[in-house]
Structures are given as C-alpha cells and as structure tokens.
Amino acid sequence: MKTRAVIAAVLLLLVTLSVSCRSSVVEESITENSTEEELITVGFSQLGAESDWRSTNTESMLSALSKENGYNLIYKNGQQKQSNQITAIRMFIQQEVDYIVLAPATETGWDTVLNEAKEAGIPVILVDRRVDTTDKTLYSCWVGSDFELEGQKMATWIHDYTTMIGVAPEDIHIVNIQGSIGSTAQIGRSKGLSEAVKEYGWDLLDEVSGDFTETKGREVMADLLQKYDNINIVYCENDNEAIGAIDALEAAGKVVGPDINNGEIMVVSFDGINIKALEYAKIGKISCIAECNPLHGPRVQALIEAIEAGETPDKFNYVSETLFSSVSGITSIEVEGKTYTITPVE
Numbered sequence: 001m002k003t004r005a006v007i008a009a010v011l012l013l014l015v016t017l018s019v020s021c022r023s024s025v026v027e028e029s030i031t032e033n034s035t036e037e038e039l040i041t042v043g044f045s046q047l048g049a050e051s052d053w054r055s056t057n058t059e060s061m062l063s064a065l066s067k068e069n070g071y072n073l074i075y076k077n078g079q080q081k082q083s084n085q086i087t088a089i090r091m092f093i094q095q096e097v098d099y100i101v102l103a104p105a106t107e108t109g110w111d112t113v114l115n116e117a118k119e120a121g122i123p124v125i126l127v128d129r130r131v132d133t134t135d136k137t138l139y140s141c142w143v144g145s146d147f148e149l150e151g152q153k154m155a156t157w158i159h160d161y162t163t164m165i166g167v168a169p170e171d172i173h174i175v176n177i178q179g180s181i182g183s184t185a186q187i188g189r190s191k192g193l194s195e196a197v198k199e200y201g202w203d204l205l206d207e208v209s210g211d212f213t214e215t216k217g218r219e220v221m222a223d224l225l226q227k228y229d230n231i232n233i234v235y236c237e238n239d240n241e242a243i244g245a246i247d248a249l250e251a252a253g254k255v256v257g258p259d260i261n262n263g264e265i266m267v268v269s270f271d272g273i274n275i276k277a278l279e280y281a282k283i284g285k286i287s288c289i290a291e292c293n294p295l296h297g298p299r300v301q302a303l304i305e306a307i308e309a310g311e312t313p314d315k316f317n318y319v320s321e322t323l324f325s326s327v328s329g330i331t332s333i334e335v336e337g338k339t340y341t342i343t344p345v346e
C-alpha cells in the first residue's frame with residue numbers, strides 16, 4: 001500500500017511538473033484551436049457575377065456564412081468558367097475544408113472532381129443550379145428553384161393573357177433569349193416554353209443565348225430584329241437580358257408593352273431582383289416576371305447545421321416563388337392543379 005502511495009505521489013508530481021512546464025504553450029494552442037475548431041470551414045465556389053441575381057446571391061451567402069455565425073468561409077468566384085470552379089474545389093479539398101458549397105455553371109462535367117471530394121470525405125452542398133451526375137451520392141443535397149415550374153408559370157401567364165385579349169395561338173410569334181446554355185435555369189425555363197409551344201401551337205421563331213447578361217441581351221435582340229419582322233413576344237430568361245433587349249427594341253423604334261394587338265412588343269422575364277426590371281414591370285415594359293429567389297445563404301446555413309446535428313436533410317430543397325405583373329386582368333394562374341397568385345408590382 002505504502003509503495004503504491006509513493007508511486008502515485010511521484011507520478012502526480014511528474015504530471016504536475018510537465019503540465020506546468022508546458023502550460024503556457026498548451027494554453028496558447030488551446031485558445032487558438034478552440035476558436036478555430038468552433039468555426040466551420042466552408043469552401044464556396046460561386047460560378048460568376050453575370051447578373052443582379054448572382055450578386056444578390058453571393059451577398060446572401062457571404063453574410064450567412066460569416067464569422068459571427070460560426071463560419072470560416074473561403075469564397076471563390078469562378079468567372080463564368082467551369083474549369084475555374086474545378087480548380088477551386090481541388091483547392092478546397094487540399095485545404096481540408098469541412099464543407100464544399102457549389103453553385104455550378106453548367107450541369108455536366110462534375111463527376112471526377114466531385115468524386116475527389118467524396119474520397120476526401122467532404123460533404124458537397126449544391127446551391128441554385130444542379131449537376132447531372134449518374135451517382136447522386138456525389139453531393140449531399142441541393143437547394144434552389146424549380147426552373148421548369150418557373151417556365152411553366154410564365155408560359156401559362158402568356159397563354160391566359162393572350163387568350164384574354166383575343167390573340168390566336170398561331171399569331172403569337174415568340175423569340176426566346178435563353179440563359180447560359182447547359183445551366184439548370186436555362187434548361188428548365190426553355191423547357192417550360194417549348195412544352196407550351198407544342199401544346200398551344202405558338203410560333204417559336206428562334207432561341208438564342210443571351211448568357212444572362214444585359215450586353216448580350218441587347219446584342220442578340222438587335223440581331224433578331226434584323227432577322228424577323230413579326231416578333232410580338234420576347235421571352236427573356238432573366239431580367240438583365242430583358243433590360244438589354246428593351247434597349248435594342250426601343251433603339252429600333254419599337255414600342256415595348258403588353259398591347260400586342262396594337263403593335264406593341266411584349267417582354268417577359270425571370271428573377272425579379274433587379275430594381276430597373278421591377279420599375280419596368282411597374283410601367284408594363286416588362287409584362288410579367290417569374291420570381292427567382294436568390295437568398296440562399298440562410299438556407300445553405302440551415303442545411304449545414306442539420307448535417308452538423310447528425311441529420312440527413314432532404315436531397316432536393318425547393319424554394320416557393322411568385323409572379324410579378326402590373327398588367328390588369330390576370331390575377332392568378334394555375335399550373336398542374338396548383339394556383340399561383342400574381343403579385344402586383346408596387
């Protein structure tokens with residue numbers, strides 16, 4: 001007993017000595033570690049900065065995944081190039097981030113790099129657009145809009161409105177200024193329109209990409225006006241394109257508005273975040289805008305928190321959205337049995 005007590009006392013002394021010798025170092029690294037460890041490191045690869053929607057989305061992500069909220073965010077702007085996004089993801093993997101958040105430019109071409117993230121054990125959360133991978137386990141979950149539904153809603157609004165003012169389907173001559181080709185937003189919105197074209201027998205004159213930008217929207221619209229003299233509806237896959245297209249239409253002496261029976265050219269678009277576009281919607285220069293909500297920061301934050309708490313969030317998380325219009329007569333539309341009320345622009 002006595003020997004054991006002596007050994008215990010000596011051991012205690014040794015431990016105390018070694019702790020006190022290292023104490024300052026240990027304390028320092030504990031302080032450092034504890035703050036760092038409390039923060040969740042997230043690598044966010046944004047696809048670019050092509051539109052107002054995109055800048056609002058970036059701001060929302062940066063403010064939700066902030067230090068104050070417990071995040072150490074590494075933000076990378078892909079400048080519209082998938083190759084830049086792939087490089088960013090590889091960098092995040094090397095930095096051993098806790099999560100990768102990806103807003104992908106296009107749907108295809110992600111299998112290899114997402115496999116690398118999976119092998120490194122880093123969960124990937126997709127935001128806004130989606131990826132087209134055969135293996136759905138390459139990402140944890142996705143949050144964004146139902147782009148095809150947005151297109152269907154817009155097509156239904158066009159159908160209801162033109163029926164109301166008595167325009168025959170064959171007298172509807174549409175051009176589609178598409179978004180960036182291969183992006184989920186473009187694919188869904190173009191599909192919503194083409195299905196309606198088939199169903200109602202509208203005349204879809206042309207589909208060209210305006211890359212979701214004002215400059216390209218203006219350029220493409222000017223070309224389309226050279227090619228066709230009977231355009232009466234311009235379907236723009238985002239507001240920035242619509243603003244550019246309206247410029248080009250007015251520069252060519254056209255009157256933009258919903259009165260297509262009297263020669264006006266009707267413009268419709270998507271997003272509803274750009275101030276100028278909302279102003280245009282108020283005065284009828286843009287006849288209808290299908291809302292696309294960019295405020296995904298808190299949604300991504302909630303998904304990360306759920307995973308941190310050991311939960312498995314739903315794979316696909318949709319945001320509900322409205323339509324904005326100041327054109328009188330249509331107060332709601334119905335798509336697949338569901339009613340959507342039109343929000344007037346104030």
Ligand code: GYE
Nearest residue numbers: 051053054185212238292
């Ligand atoms: O509509 C457009 C942006 O993917 C939903 O991308 C997004 C689209 C948005 O540049 O303005």
